[in-house]
Each structure stands twice: as C-alpha cells, then as structure tokens.
Amino acid sequence: MEVTEVLSERELDRGFSHQVQDLPGAGGLEKCIQCGTCSGSCQMSARMDYTPRRLIEMARVGMKREVLSSRAIWYCASCYSCTVRCPRGINITEVMSGLKSLAIKNEMCSRRDDGPAFYTSFYDVIKRYGRLHEGSVIAGFAWKTNPWRLWGMAPLGWKMFLSGNLEVLPEKIKKPAEISLLLEKLGGGVMKR
Amino acid sequence: MRYTYFPGCSNHSSSRDYEESTREVCAALGIELVELQDWNCCGSTAVMAVDPMAAMALSARNLALAAAGGSREMVVTCNSCFSTLRRAGQFYQSEPLTRDAVDRALGEVGLTLQKPVPVRHLLDVLLNDVGLDGIGARVSNPLVGLKVVPYYGCLVGRPKNDFDDRENPCSLERLLGTTGAVLLPFEHKARCCGGALMTTKTEVALELCRDILQEAVERGAEVMAVTCPMCHLNLDAYQGQINQRFGTKFNLPILYFTQILGLSFGLREKELGLTRAMYRRFDYARV
Numbered sequence A: 001m002e003v004t005e006v007l008s009e010r011e012l013d014r015g016f017s018h019q020v021q022d023l024p025g026a027g028g029l030e031k032c033i034q035c036g037t038c039s040g041s042c043q044m045s046a047r048m049d050y051t052p053r054r055l056i057e058m059a060r061v062g063m064k065r066e067v068l069s070s071r072a073i074w075y076c077a078s079c080y081s082c083t084v085r086c087p088r089g090i091n092i093t094e095v096m097s098g099l100k101s102l103a104i105k106n107e108m109c110s111r112r113d114d115g116p117a118f119y120t121s122f123y124d125v126i127k128r129y130g131r132l133h134e135g136s137v138i139a140g141f142a143w144k145t146n147p148w149r150l151w152g153m154a155p156l157g158w159k160m161f162l163s164g165n166l167e168v169l170p171e172k173i174k175k176p177a178e179i180s181l182l183l184e185k186l187g188g189g190v191m192k193r
Numbered sequence B: 001m002r003y004t005y006f007p008g009c010s011n012h013s014s015s016r017d018y019e020e021s022t023r024e025v026c027a028a029l030g031i032e033l034v035e036l037q038d039w040n041c042c043g044s045t046a047v048m049a050v051d052p053m054a055a056m057a058l059s060a061r062n063l064a065l066a067a068a069g070g071s072r073e074m075v076v077t078c079n080s081c082f083s084t085l086r087r088a089g090q091f092y093q094s095e096p097l098t099r100d101a102v103d104r105a106l107g108e109v110g111l112t113l114q115k116p117v118p119v120r121h122l123l124d125v126l127l128n129d130v131g132l133d134g135i136g137a138r139v140s141n142p143l144v145g146l147k148v149v150p151y152y153g154c155l156v157g158r159p160k161n162d163f164d165d166r167e168n169p170c171s172l173e174r175l176l177g178t179t180g181a182v183l184l185p186f187e188h189k190a191r192c193c194g195g196a197l198m199t200t201k202t203e204v205a206l207e208l209c210r211d212i213l214q215e216a217v218e219r220g221a222e223v224m225a226v227t228c229p230m231c232h233l234n235l236d237a238y239q240g241q242i243n244q245r246f247g248t249k250f251n252l253p254i255l256y257f258t259q260i261l262g263l264s265f266g267l268r269e270k271e272l273g274l275t276r277a278m279y280r281r282f283d284y285a286r287v
C-alpha cells in the first residue's frame, strides 16, 4: 500500500482558502461535501493529477503550493459540467479559473504546462488593442513557449487566410487606453512574468 | 424588432461566415441589429484565468456602453461571449464587493453600469421572439430530408440560460425543425470540444473533437449544426488534423445554425459565408 505523507499544520496556508473564495463566483467552498459529482462529471478528470473534488478539498485546507503548481488546473476547459451538477451549488469552474489566476500571480505554475503562456498572451493582446487578434496571441504564445510551434501552425494560418478568416492587422477599439486603464484599476495591473 | 448586437472578436475575423449568415437571416426576418458602439473583447475564459477582476472590467465596459446607448437587450452569437457577459452581469448584481470595485473602475473612464442589460443568444431570440411560425413562414426552400446533428457545446447552456435545459437542450432541434431538415438524436450535443485547449493541450482537444465527429458520422449526419465560433473552428478547421492523428476519414460540413436557416430561406452560398469553410464546404447543389 502506498503511504501518503501527512502534511503538518505548519505546511498549510490558512489564508489560501480566503484568497480563492474572494474571487468573483468562487465562494462557498465550506459547503462542499466531497461527494465527487464534479470529478465524475468532468471530461478531463482522468487526465488530471488531482481531480476537481480533491482540488476543492486541498484548496480549502490550505495546500497552496500543491494546488497552484498542479497540472490539473491547466486541463480544465471551463465547460461548467461540474458546476451544473454540484449538489451544493459550488461554482467549481470559477474556482478552477481563479486557481489559474492565482498560480500565475504567485508564479507557481507547473513548468510543464503551456496554459499560462497562452492565457497571458491573450490578456496582453486584449490590453493592447481592446480586441482579440489571433495572430498576435499565437505569436506571443509561441514566443513564450517554443517558437518552432509557429511552423506547425502555419498551414492552419494559411488556410484561414485563404478562406478570408484571418484578420491580418489587429482591429483596435477607438480608445484602447481606456481598456488598459480599466484593467489596471480593477485588475492586478501589468502581469509579472 | 430591434436589438443591440455584440458581434464579438471572432465574427470580425475567424467566423465571418457566422457574422454574414447572422446579418442575412436577421434581415430576412425583419430583425434590426444595431452594433454596440466601440465594443471590446469580452475576455472569454482566457482573461479570467489571468485576472478575474480584469475580466469583470472587460465585460462591465460592454454592459455599460450598452446601457449608455439606451439598449434594451443585447444579442450575441458566440457561446463564449454569451456566457462571459452574462456571468459578469450576474456577479455584478450578486456580489456587493465586486460591484463596488467595478463601479469605481468604470467611474475612472466616465462610465456607469447600475443595471446590466439582459444578454441573449441569437438562438433564443429566433426561437422565442420570432417564434417557430415566424421562421416557418420564411422557409421557401425546405431542406427536405437533410440529416443534421445539433451540437451546442458548453457555454450556450451552461452554467445557465433562461430558455433551455442545461444537460439536454433542444432549441436547435425545434428551430431547425422548421426548415424541413431531419434532426438526429445526438448524445454529444452538449459535450465539450476542448475550447482553448486546442492550442494548449492539442492532443486532448483533438480527441474530444474526434469523439464528437465520430458519433455524428455513426448517426448518418450530412451536416453538423453549431452555435459557437470556437466549436466551429475546432470541428471544421482541425478536421484534417484529426484525420491525420487518428486515421479517421471525417469529411463533415460544420455549419452555423444561421447558415442552415439561411439555406432554407433560399439565401445564396456567398451571402451565407458558406464558401469560407476551412475543411469541408457544404455541397450547395444539395439543396
């Protein structure tokens, strides 16, 4: 039988659960009854290192490092299957999303996952133009992960271009400065990397 | 009928076919779409994964612009915009701390929100505002016997909408039933296509899409109807890659529900953006 290490109280971060629950929509973790409905409804749980049910428990007891460096959070597709079935009304999808943001903010992301690079590239583009420009997101993403990736994506980009589905130059809103100001005022400002 | 229209970023780039068919079909039904002035990206599920409050800001600006423009209701076509904008409106109303922070930030740029306008999916508007009789009256070119699987994906139904079941939606079947097409049962109708994981966890997303296409083909579908640019991209543009990866031979046209409606209204291939398909173009001569 595999023996799992018991964490001592000292290793737990008591404030972590509050940090998570203070994020929009991510409250109510204390209501979780560990029934496992979320894990059972998740198309990704088989691929996760910790299932959604375990992550919820780990988050509320304060296993900050384990939760934020888990790979599971980057496998979450934000599909809300867990959320609609949770008998305790917990918005697990928002919790997962909030955990991703805390992992990025605390610079604790699993190095093996590309999620953080993609989401931050997306964020950067929106901050600059106010609208999405797929080409810029992909370029930023490749730059942060593996520039050779562009090579693999070129055929798709070319196909999109030919079918008239690729915006070559970014479309901007009239006042992009308004967006960056809003993001700074309300959000955590410029992301650290 | 007049609505504020939020096209979302995709309809200005990778899903111009959705934009074109939406505009044509709405015009045919006498629906006036007034594009929201200077709208910005809703942030989708990506921005909330970096900074949840920044994501609130993006949606809140759109909702505030709509309110300032005197909008009564805002219509969207993208599942992700739908879910993201609604979510923000809901948290703004139910969480006082979130609301205060949003109000303060909006104030800095001279905007106010107060009461978010209802955000509705075009599927809901066509089904419940125009109604089946109104749609049926416009059908001049019935798609007799065309076998269609309805695919909703995640975010039009989950976490919640006001017009359909979350686990077993049926709006598409009802709406497209008016066209004369045959709507096939489809177990995967509300499963996930992987969304943005197509970029970050490509293997996984390809597998999810393969399973969706597999059932469609086993059911004998000639066409898959979708309601979201992201689902469309994953199932159409990546179909070749799925075939390469799994040795399958999928060759299924993926159509926006607006394109299918448009076909039954007798609208033309080009008008409906049907020539923009990236993997398999719908055989226009078929109808």
Ligand code: SF4
Pocket (backbone or CB within 6 Å): A031, A032, A033, A034, A035, A036, A037, A038, A039, A052, A053, A056, A085, A086, A087, A088, A089, A090, A092
């Ligand atoms: S479904 Fe809800 S109550 Fe059950 S384990 Fe998951 S979060 Fe807890």
Ligand code: SF4
Pocket (backbone or CB within 6 Å): A038, A041, A042, A043, A044, A045, A052, A075, A076, A077, A078, A079, A080, A081, A082, A083, A092, A093, A096
């Ligand atoms: S939202 Fe995330 S955790 Fe929940 S079922 Fe979907 S993939 Fe799994």
